[in-house]
Amino acid sequence: MSLDHPAAKPHDRLAAALSQDMEAVNTLIRARMASENAPRIPEVTAHLVDAGGKRLRPLLTLGSARMMGYGGGHHVHLAATVEFIHTATLLHDDVVDESRQRRGRPTANLLWDNKSSVLVGDYLFARAFQLMVETESLRVLDILSNAAATIAEGEVLQLSAAQNLATDEEIYLKVVRGKTAALFSAATEVGGVIAGAPEGEIAALHAYGDALGIAFQIVDDLLDYQGETKATGKNVGDDFRERKLTLPVIKAVAKADAEERAFWSRTIEKGQQDDGDLDHALALLDKHGALAETRDDAIGWAHRAKDAMARVPSADPELRAMLVDLADYVVSRVN
Amino acid sequence: MSLDHPAAKPHDRLAAALSQDMEAVNTLIRARMASENAPRIPEVTAHLVDAGGKRLRPLLTLGSARMMGYGGGHHVHLAATVEFIHTATLLHDDVVDESRQRRGRPTANLLWDNKSSVLVGDYLFARAFQLMVETESLRVLDILSNAAATIAEGEVLQLSAAQNLATDEEIYLKVVRGKTAALFSAATEVGGVIAGAPEGEIAALHAYGDALGIAFQIVDDLLDYQGETKATGKNVGDDFRERKLTLPVIKAVAKADAEERAFWSRTIEKGQQDDGDLDHALALLDKHGALAETRDDAIGWAHRAKDAMARVPSADPELRAMLVDLADYVVSRVN
Numbered sequence: 001m002s003l004d005h006p007a008a009k010p011h012d013r014l015a016a017a018l019s020q021d022m023e024a025v026n027t028l029i030r031a032r033m034a035s036e037n038a039p040r041i042p043e044v045t046a047h048l049v050d051a052g053g054k055r056l057r058p059l060l061t062l063g064s065a066r067m068m069g070y071g072g073g074h075h076v077h078l079a080a081t082v083e084f085i086h087t088a089t090l091l092h093d094d095v096v097d098e099s100r101q102r103r104g105r106p107t108a109n110l111l112w113d114n115k116s117s118v119l120v121g122d123y124l125f126a127r128a129f130q131l132m133v134e135t136e137s138l139r140v141l142d143i144l145s146n147a148a149a150t151i152a153e154g155e156v157l158q159l160s161a162a163q164n165l166a167t168d169e170e171i172y173l174k175v176v177r178g179k180t181a182a183l184f185s186a187a188t189e190v191g192g193v194i195a196g197a198p199e200g201e202i203a204a205l206h207a208y209g210d211a212l213g214i215a216f217q218i219v220d221d222l223l224d225y226q227g228e229t230k231a232t233g234k235n236v237g238d239d240f241r242e243r244k245l246t247l248p249v250i251k252a253v254a255k256a257d258a259e260e261r262a263f264w265s266r267t268i269e270k271g272q273q274d275d276g277d278l279d280h281a282l283a284l285l286d287k288h289g290a291l292a293e294t295r296d297d298a299i300g301w302a303h304r305a306k307d308a309m310a311r312v313p314s315a316d317p318e319l320r321a322m323l324v325d326l327a328d329y330v331v332s333r334v335n
Numbered sequence: 336m337s338l339d340h341p342a343a344k345p346h347d348r349l350a351a352a353l354s355q356d357m358e359a360v361n362t363l364i365r366a367r368m369a370s371e372n373a374p375r376i377p378e379v380t381a382h383l384v385d386a387g388g389k390r391l392r393p394l395l396t397l398g399s400a401r402m403m404g405y406g407g408g409h410h411v412h413l414a415a416t417v418e419f420i421h422t423a424t425l426l427h428d429d430v431v432d433e434s435r436q437r438r439g440r441p442t443a444n445l446l447w448d449n450k451s452s453v454l455v456g457d458y459l460f461a462r463a464f465q466l467m468v469e470t471e472s473l474r475v476l477d478i479l480s481n482a483a484a485t486i487a488e489g490e491v492l493q494l495s496a497a498q499n500l501a502t503d504e505e506i507y508l509k510v511v512r513g514k515t516a517a518l519f520s521a522a523t524e525v526g527g528v529i530a531g532a533p534e535g536e537i538a539a540l541h542a543y544g545d546a547l548g549i550a551f552q553i554v555d556d557l558l559d560y561q562g563e564t565k566a567t568g569k570n571v572g573d574d575f576r577e578r579k580l581t582l583p584v585i586k587a588v589a590k591a592d593a594e595e596r597a598f599w600s601r602t603i604e605k606g607q608q609d610d611g612d613l614d615h616a617l618a619l620l621d622k623h624g625a626l627a628e629t630r631d632d633a634i635g636w637a638h639r640a641k642d643a644m645a646r647v648p649s650a651d652p653e654l655r656a657m658l659v660d661l662a663d664y665v666v667s668r669v670n
Contacts (some may be wrong), residue, residue, distance in 0.1 A: 014488055035488050035491070037488050037492050037513070038489075038495070039490040039495075040491055040494065040495055041488065041491050045546075076429050092454070094451055095430075095449070095450075095453055096449075096450040096454060114431075114449070115430075115431040115494055116494060118427050118430055118453055119427070119487055119490045119491045119494065120487075120491070121457075122424075122456075122486075122487040123484060123487035123488060124489060125457070125460055125487075126483035126484035126486070126487050127484055129464055129476075129483065130481060133473065133476045133477050133480050136385060138471055141464075141468045141476065143463045145461060145468050146465060148457075148460070148461035148464065149458060149462055149465055151461070152454055152455075152457040152458035152460075152461050153370050153372050153376065154372075154373075155454045155457070156370070156373040156375055156376050156454045156455060156458060157372050157373040157592075159377055159450055159451060159454065160373070160374075174372055178372070200453075221594055259500050265583050312485060
């Protein structure tokens with residue numbers, strides 16, 4: 001099956017349609033992650049960048065700019081910016097979460113040390129800002145610096161919210177908007193901005209990225225309880241073991257009786273976990289239909305993403321169709 | 336003695352002359368370190384910001400802008416930017432160095448945790464970029480994003496250079512330019528840029544900040560071996576115990592015989608330290624005149640700073656005189 005075949009995965013079709021641009025992004029990333037003075041920087045970064053990852057965020061920027069008819073070269077800078085910000089947050093997240101695996105490989109904090117992960121992350125943040133300054137668009141700088149602040153804020157909020165049973169769906173959504181959706185929505189919005197799209201269409205691109213990012217993170221949190229290690233690169237129940245209160249558990253806690261509440265309090269809030277607790281947690285999620293409800297929420301956000309995209313008149317309807325399909329694809333992982 | 340008395344400390348005279356501007360900077364810092372969503376952010380930041388510190392970097396920005404006749408308000412944003420970048424690097428440094436004390440108080444990573452220090456540092460970096468975007472000066476954004484990259488690069492370089500006896504004065508200077516002087520020189524340069532100073536004068540302001548920052552860091556490294564805990568807030572020999580190769584030791588290593596080299600290799604490279612090793616290290620520094628030579632280097636850089644500043648015609652000669660005196664003051668701590 002060829003990549004432009006309609007049955008190919010939307011993400012792969014998008015990557016194929018934008019392959020020339022994406023090659024330019026990869027070349028720029030490689031050039032800018034270098035450091036003459038500190039050879040450890042490209043070592044650490046290459047470890048992560050070469051591991052692949054889906055390059056979803058840069059594709060969103062390239063796709064948004066192109067579908068709005070952009071003919072310049074700055075979308076490449078912005079796509080690299082977005083990927084650098086993402087890579088920097090991964091490096092810092094792995095320190096924060098004390099992770100040992102990322103994209104199927106040992107994490108940088110394990111291979112080198114926490115110090116390298118913190119400082120190389122800082123370097124990539126700074127490199128990201130240099131790249132966006134080169135676009136000479138103050139509006140783009142405004143959007144991306146706001147996104148960077150929202151990301152960090154979401155991550156800090158998560159520190160206190162994740163192990164607190166009082167965390168409700170509203171707080172969860174704030175965390176998700178911060179840690180994931182802020183960069184998705186900035187990625188699509190800046191594509192529209194550099195293409196000189198009208199305000200209403202820029203707003204729709206932003207809304208698309210926001211809803212897509214939320215759907216993406218909800219699916220991620222859902223797969224943690226029902227995915228297979230092979231598909232996700234994570235083990236079932238990692239979030240439970242790491243005492244991270246995500247949407248499935250929030251829904252189960254909301255319907256918990258006193259005994260169930262005590263269970264969640266012991267395992268998540270106090271972190272006292274024994275053999276069999278994960279199975280019991282899964283049984284409670286099932287009893288209250290928490291996984292099905294979480295899945296419905298993800299599908300709802302995917303629909304919002306598609307609706308927003310449908311409002312955008314595009315110079316390249318095929319590209320737009322791929323972005324619409326991408327929203328379905330993101331939730332198809334749990335269909 | 337009043338603060339405008341010539342015998343008052345130059346740093347205090349500068350702070351007094353710029354007290355109104357500095358008040359505006361403090362107000363802006365307090366407003367921007369807030370976070371409605373994540374209350375831990377202002378807690379962590381306030382712990383560090385309220386501890387005082389000398390506010391040297393924002394004073395450099397305010398002083399440079401004012402001495403070049405700047406009459407607008409953006410110097411306040413830039414001074415807050417520079418302080419935020421500095422505070423963010425302190426938070427990350429304390430994680431990297433596993434420090435327990437900063438400015439005479441327990442560090443944030445000790446009071447909260449490493450996670451909070453990493454993520455709140457990221458938040459402050461992002462806030463710094465937001466602040467500088469508000470100046471709407473692409474040149475300022477270029478200077479400060481380059482400085483941020485140079486700082487991170489210097490810190491990463493230090494990771495590998497600090498415990499390697501092959502590190503010579505050239506590499507040391509690269510590290511110092513990165514970790515300290517890059518922010519000093521950016522702080523003074525952007526003051527000149529927003530004031531619309533001619534290119535030659537902007538270059539001189541940059542050269543002043545660069546030389547001042549180098550002098551400042553060399554003095555810091557020297558005080559680690561000859562200061563008193565009361566004056567520095569650090570204990571004599573901290574760098575030795577943390578196996579950080581700084582200028583005094585680099586000079587002693589360069590003159591070491593085989594036996595002395597083995598001593599440095601054991602204590603710094605291998606980190607095998609026993610009782611009495613610090614005393615032996617101090618004796619070797621003394622034997623080779625390493626502390627006196629380091630002091631001479633610091634004085635040399637202070638002179639370069641003064642020479643650069645003397646080339647700048649100023650709308651406010653008194654302010655310029657304070658900045659000249661500041662260079663003497665920085666090295667007076669070891670006179």
